[in-house]
Amino acid sequence: MSRRGLGRLLLLVLVVGLLALLAPIAWIETSCMAGRAASAASYQPLLEAEHRRPETNTYVTYPEWLIVHVYEDYAAVAHAQGEAAFPYLASINRYWSNLCVMTRHASAQGEITGDSKAMLYTIGVSFSVEMLVKGAYEQTLGWLTEVISGHAATPEDRFARALADDYAVFLVQSPWYAYPFGEKLRAFWSQVPWTEGNFVRKLERRLSFSLEFGVKALYSKAIAALAGMDPAPRRIRSVLRGIDGEALAAEPELLLIDTLPGGLQIIETPRYRDFTHILQRLALGGGEFVEIAGNDDVFVTLLLPPQVPAWRVPPLITAPVAARPHWRRDGQLVKVRDLAALVRELAALGGELEHVYDF
Numbered sequence: 001m002s003r004r005g006l007g008r009l010l011l012l013v014l015v016v017g018l019l020a021l022l023a024p025i026a027w028i029e030t031s032c033m034a035g036r037a038a039s040a041a042s043y044q045p046l047l048e049a050e051h052r053r054p055e056t057n058t059y060v061t062y063p064e065w066l067i068v069h070v071y072e073d074y075a076a077v078a079h080a081q082g083e084a085a086f087p088y089l090a091s092i093n094r095y096w097s098n099l100c101v102m103t104r105h106a107s108a109q110g111e112i113t114g115d116s117k118a119m120l121y122t123i124g125v126s127f128s129v130e131m132l133v134k135g136a137y138e139q140t141l142g143w144l145t146e147v148i149s150g151h152a153a154t155p156e157d158r159f160a161r162a163l164a165d166d167y168a169v170f171l172v173q174s175p176w177y178a179y180p181f182g183e184k185l186r187a188f189w190s191q192v193p194w195t196e197g198n199f200v201r202k203l204e205r206r207l208s209f210s211l212e213f214g215v216k217a218l219y220s221k222a223i224a225a226l227a228g229m230d231p232a233p234r235r236i237r238s239v240l241r242g243i244d245g246e247a248l249a250a251e252p253e254l255l256l257i258d259t260l261p262g263g264l265q266i267i268e269t270p271r272y273r274d275f276t277h278i279l280q281r282l283a284l285g286g287g288e289f290v291e292i293a294g295n296d297d298v299f300v301t302l303l304l305p306p307q308v309p310a311w312r313v314p315p316l317i318t319a320p321v322a323a324r325p326h327w328r329r330d331g332q333l334v335k336v337r338d339l340a341a342l343v344r345e346l347a348a349l350g351g352e353l354e355h356v357y358d359f
Contacts, residue, residue: 021128024096025121032100034108045294046260051237052294053359059106059299060116061357062331063099067127068171069301069329069354070094075164076323082151084143087322088135092128098317098331099124102299105316105333137208145204154197156205159188172273177224181217185210236271236358239264239291240282247285251278264290271358279356283340284347292336293359300342302330303352311342329354 045052070091077086099120106112153161163184170179188209194202241263248256248267253274257266269278279289292298302311306326315330334342343353 021125024099024124024128028096028100028103028121032103032107034104043296046239046264046291047237047266047294049294053236055109055295055297055359056106056112056116057293057359058295058297058357059102059109060112060120061359062102062299062301063095063120064123065301065355065357066095066098067123067176068168070127070131071164071171072168073322075161075168078161078164082143082146083138084146086135086138088131088139092131094319095124095127098319101317101331105299134212141204142208145198145201149198149201152197154202154205155192156188156197156202156209159192160205160209163188173270175224177220179216179220181213181220185213185217188213234271235268236275236293237266237268238289238293239266240287240289241265243282243285243287247282247287251281254278273355275358276353276356279339280343280353283343288340289336292356295359296336298334298336298339298359299357300332300334300339301354301357302332302342302346303354304328304330305350308349308351311345 074086077083103112167179189206192206237257239260243265245256248254248265251269253270255268257268259265269275283289290296299316302315303321303324304327306328310330311332313332315332317329317331319329321327321329339356346353
């Protein structure tokens, strides 16, 4: 093939690849938008305007967290079965199909901002590329060196899998781009010994880990610079009742802002997974939530063992949990006033409230 012919072929591949990456976005924009629901704005919030957030946020924050759940599942599967066993393509499909569901419900409540769309599409494309590349590599060359090593973990494997655990824990409270990829890469080369384990597997793991974390170290700096221009708020206000001063004082991250007639209390807490954990403890202590960030509806995910049915109504989304065979993740829209009852019912049934999506 001539140089010109090779150039045309590469250009064609790039165009096809770009169209493939943009196709899910076109599908979301043309097939997943809903008209505004008539009852979308019927609730009258108790919180002041500056502490309210659009109800659309409870939906559009979920796809970002879905990626967090994927990394949690990936860490567990890597430990139990190896990296090649992870369902990479299914994870990509789940992101875009769940984004479609969330877009449909969010757009029924109000307009999804351009910034939110840009964020969701950017992380979706980045996530899809990462899963495609990682899956193609781990299920070919990675799998081959694992077979050559007799499926015996090398020090490189153990370091990378421990780091997958660390990364998954980090993501539940911090943005991915704040993770110290460069620092971890330096620790990998300085701490992991060249002795022990199959040399072919060791060399392949060193090269693949270095390439992955080297690229992420550079990419994360660029994303961090953009995110720093418009940092997300890290705290949130809610209204609840039924919690005494001793229970509130037991939560060091919680601030009691004000009390309202009828025994209502306005509190301020961290967002993200810390908020879910605080909510669970307050609910198990007898508290009842009334409003979160000016909203009376909230999207949550539940982790359910096979014997537990859907909670009250069919879920908006459902998927198997790769880290827990036979368990499933159900996404439900719940009235804020029902959250405490949900927490207590799940505790009795052996299920878990995984996350309250945090506006």
